[in-house]
Each structure stands twice: as structure tokens, then as C-alpha cells.
Amino acid sequence: MGHARAYLTFDIMRRILEDYFNYHVLFQVNITDIDDKIILKARKGELMKQYRSKSTSLEEAKKNASLAFQKRKSKLDAEKMAAEARLSGETAQQLQAREKEEAQNALKSNELFVQQLQEAEAKVSTASSTAEVIDSCSDFLADWLDESLGHTIEDKAVFNQHSRKYEEQFLQDCASLGIRDPTVITRVSDYVDEIVTYIDAMMKQGSAYNSNGSVYFDTSRHKQSHDYPKLVPSAGSGQTDAELAEGEGALGAKFEGEKRHRNDFALWKASKAGEPRWSSPWGDGRPGWHIECSVMIKEIHGPRLDIHGGGADLRFPHHDNEIAQAEAFHECQQWCNYFTHAGHLHIKGLKMSKSLKNFVTIRGALEAYTARQLRLMFLSHGWDRPLNFSDQSIAEARDKESRLNSFFAV
Incomplete structure (x- = not known):
């Protein structure tokens, strides 16, 4: 429903433009089917499929579930301590508003995760079959399996099938909500060559640099001639840890010594074992999240864009980074005229x-x-x-x- 709010919001805007003002609207929807979250989800799904197909005894299944719970507990305890430390003493006084809100939300989320873990533990303790154990803690098991076996899943078909499945469901849901079909749908997997060409051009401009097979956008150099970030100017002092993690993805490398500046972001990621890969001048890898949208927009709309939409959480770093790389590539000061960000849908x-x-x-x-x-x-x-x-x-x-x-x- 969170996605429904965004897409219904933009459908309403589109209908006003088309039906009331009689504008011709070229409505593009980007499907970012090469993405760290998708890779992880597809990989875990395949590992769980393999796990379910094995002849695992009830005793062994419960033992594995216990190991998975312990692993998650340790992670949750560490995250809680880190959030509490940020909100206490002198550290709290130095936090920016964005950082304080992130820490507060992290504590709320942590509390919900702990509750979910306890509920899963209770179900597993009373489970009378292997299937019941797996169903009761599948997410925890998937995380545990991925940590040790994720590197073994490299068949591109696994990731592609996962993306196509949820793309089809998404389009069906949009139709059920009465949302008009987009004029064009673009998928990252169809534009990898164009992305490589785009990145190569930015490297020749001096806007990007190669480091250990990955390519990063040089934010410090960009700020010498452009305003950055534009949508969330307060983020100009630096990304928070949460923003950095969101921007670089769940499978991002540890960047100590790899990036010139903390705020630099990946245009091309060198792929590790268990990650899909495509060839490039910098070695096998895959596109970074931010570059995907900029390139697909260019292929459909050209060098300028009238209106760009998304959820409120995409303002920074995603949309600000889109703006930066597009303005660098097109050598302009304003790439998009208007950004529209739909508010979040909350529950409890x-x-x-x-x-x-x-x-x-x-x-x-x-x-x-x-x-x-x-x-x-x-x-x-x-x-x-x-x-x-x-x-x-x-x-x-x-x-x-x-x-x-x-x-x-x-």
C-alpha cells in the first residue's frame, strides 16, 4: 500500500494534466531490476527453495532455526546499543535532525523486529513438523543461509525470474487500482550497454573515477561547479550512516580506502560471488542504483526532463545523486524542472x-x-x-x- 499511495498520487496528477489541461504526457516507469535488494531477495528465495527440498529432520530444522535466531539476536542487540548511544549524552547534542530521527526510528524498528523474533521462536518451539518449523521462521533461516551460501547463487535466471514475477504482480495491482498504463516501461537489464557508455563518458569528463573495478562519482569535484545536494541541502555536510547504506545498497563494498570522499557514490559495482554480472571496461560488475534511472530517462526523454516523481524517502541520496550525475553528463545546471515526492504511508x-x-x-x-x-x-x-x-x-x-x-x- 505504500507503493500504491505513490502511484495513485502520480496517476491523479497525470489525469489532471491530461484530462483537465489537455497536455500530452509521456509517462515513463523505470523498473530497476538490477538492485541489491532484489539480488538478496532472489538469492534467499533460491536458498530456501533448496533447503525445503532437502530431507531435514525436525530436530535438525529446530537446531538450524535456533542458530538463525541467535544470529539475528546478536545483530539486533548491537543495533539497539548503537542507536541508544547516538541518542545519549554529548553525542545526541551533536546530531543533525536527520540523524536524530534515524536513530529514533531505528529504536522503534528494533522493538518491532524483537517482537517478530520472539513470536517466531514461540511458533518453532511448538512446531511438530519440519515444514512447520520452516514456515514459522523462513525469513530468519533465509538470512542465516545467505550468510554462508549466498555466494553459490550466480545463475542470472534466478534473479531475472524473481524480477519478472514481481513486475507482473505490480502491473496487475496498478490495473486493479485503476491506474493508467505508463506510456513506456524501461528495465535496467535492457539498458546495461547504455549505462556503461554513459559512465565511460563521465570518466572522460573527469566526473568519475575507477577504484578496484568499481566506478564512483566524484562529488567534491562536482560541487566546484554545481549545487549539490539540491533537494536536501542540509545533507551537504555529509551523508548519515543510514543514508550511505541506503544509497550504496545492502551488498555495497566496505569503502574504506576505495572512495576518495565519503559522499562519493557507485556508478558501477564490481560484482562479488553470488551477484549477477555484466562485462565492462572496468571488469565484470553491475550498475549502481542511481545511474540506472538517469540513463533510462535520457534514452526516452533526452537531455531534459519536466517532472520526476517518487516516494519522499528518495529525495536524498537517490534523487539528489540522479540530478548530480545527469547535470555532469549533460553539462547543464538544471536537468529536471520539477520533483514530486509522495508522502509515506504509516501504520502504528x-x-x-x-x-x-x-x-x-x-x-x-x-x-x-x-x-x-x-x-x-x-x-x-x-x-x-x-x-x-x-x-x-x-x-x-x-x-x-x-x-x-x-x-x-x-
Whole structure:
């Protein structure tokens, strides 16, 4: 539903432009099917598939589950201590607002993760079959398996099949919500050659540099002639740890000694074992997240863009980095005229997130509510502000729908 809010928001904007102002809109949707989160998810899915196919005894399954729980507990304890340390004493006084909010959200998320772990432990303790054990703790097992066996999954078909499966579901969900089809859909896997050419041009300009088979964008050099970052100027003093991790991806290398500057970001990543790879002048690897969108936009829209959209969490570093590399490549001071960022959808005070497992699926929502009711719920709140998904918000939407039906005698 978090994604639904963003795409319904942009569908409403598009309909106003097309139907009210009679603009011709070339609406492009980028499918970033080469992405660290997708690689990890596909890899874990394949490992779990293999694990389920083995003849594992109930005793062994419970033992493995216990090891997986212990591993996650250690990680959660370390993350909690780190967040608490940042919010205490002199350290807290030195934090920027963004950093303080990140630490506070990290503690809330940690509490939810601990609760989920305890629930899984309880289910495993009473499980009477291997299948029941696996079903009760599949996410924890997947993480544990990936740590030791992730490097063995290298078949590109595994990653491609995963992407195509969820792309198809996404498009079906959009249709169910009454969202108009995009004019064009672009997939990163179809544009790797163009991405390599784009990066090579930036290296020749001096905007990027090669380091150990990966290519990075030189943010310090860029700031000599351009404003960076533009969307979140307060981030100019440096990325927070969370922003750095989000920008470089879950499979990003440890960058000590590899990047010239902390804020530099990957345009091309040297692939390690267990990661899909494509050939390039710098060695086998894959595109970085930020460069993917800039290149696909260029291939469809050319050197300038009118409107760019996304969720509020993409402002920095993703969209700011898109702007930087596009302005460097096109040698301009303004690449995109307008950025629109849809507000997050929250539930119980936290952003809906797959990692937190506090989300409502579009299909689940449509079993209880109509697409019109969901659209009215989003229309009733500022499109760029956070919205809490609750019984009250949907009840208000139902009331508005009833009033409109009465007015139009439907």
C-alpha cells in the first residue's frame, strides 16, 4: 500500500494534466531490476527453495532455526546499543535532525523486529513438523543461509525470474487500482550497454573515477561547479550512516580506502560471488542504483526532463545523486524542472516497510476496500505529507464516497 499511495498520487496528477489541461504526457516507469535488494531477495528465495527440498529432520530444522535466531539476536542487540548511544549524552547534542530521527526510528524498528523474533521462536518451539518449523521462521533461516551460501547463487535466471514475477504482480495491482498504463516501461537489464557508455563518458569528463573495478562519482569535484545536494541541502555536510547504506545498497563494498570522499557514490559495482554480472571496461560488475534511472530517462526523454516523481524517502541520496550525475553528463545546471515526492504511508507510527513486515498488500486492501475508496483516502490528505493508514482514515473515505454517490445520484 505504500507503493500504491505513490502511484495513485502520480496517476491523479497525470489525469489532471491530461484530462483537465489537455497536455500530452509521456509517462515513463523505470523498473530497476538490477538492485541489491532484489539480488538478496532472489538469492534467499533460491536458498530456501533448496533447503525445503532437502530431507531435514525436525530436530535438525529446530537446531538450524535456533542458530538463525541467535544470529539475528546478536545483530539486533548491537543495533539497539548503537542507536541508544547516538541518542545519549554529548553525542545526541551533536546530531543533525536527520540523524536524530534515524536513530529514533531505528529504536522503534528494533522493538518491532524483537517482537517478530520472539513470536517466531514461540511458533518453532511448538512446531511438530519440519515444514512447520520452516514456515514459522523462513525469513530468519533465509538470512542465516545467505550468510554462508549466498555466494553459490550466480545463475542470472534466478534473479531475472524473481524480477519478472514481481513486475507482473505490480502491473496487475496498478490495473486493479485503476491506474493508467505508463506510456513506456524501461528495465535496467535492457539498458546495461547504455549505462556503461554513459559512465565511460563521465570518466572522460573527469566526473568519475575507477577504484578496484568499481566506478564512483566524484562529488567534491562536482560541487566546484554545481549545487549539490539540491533537494536536501542540509545533507551537504555529509551523508548519515543510514543514508550511505541506503544509497550504496545492502551488498555495497566496505569503502574504506576505495572512495576518495565519503559522499562519493557507485556508478558501477564490481560484482562479488553470488551477484549477477555484466562485462565492462572496468571488469565484470553491475550498475549502481542511481545511474540506472538517469540513463533510462535520457534514452526516452533526452537531455531534459519536466517532472520526476517518487516516494519522499528518495529525495536524498537517490534523487539528489540522479540530478548530480545527469547535470555532469549533460553539462547543464538544471536537468529536471520539477520533483514530486509522495508522502509515506504509516501504520502504528512507522513507515510501511517490507523489512519491518508492517505493511498491507494492495491485494489484501482491495479485498476489504474498493479502489475508489483508497483513492479518496489519499485525496483527502496532502499528497506530499505522511498519512496514517487506519480504520478511521478509511471510514472517512467511505463517508466521502457515500456523499458523492448521493450527490451524483449513483
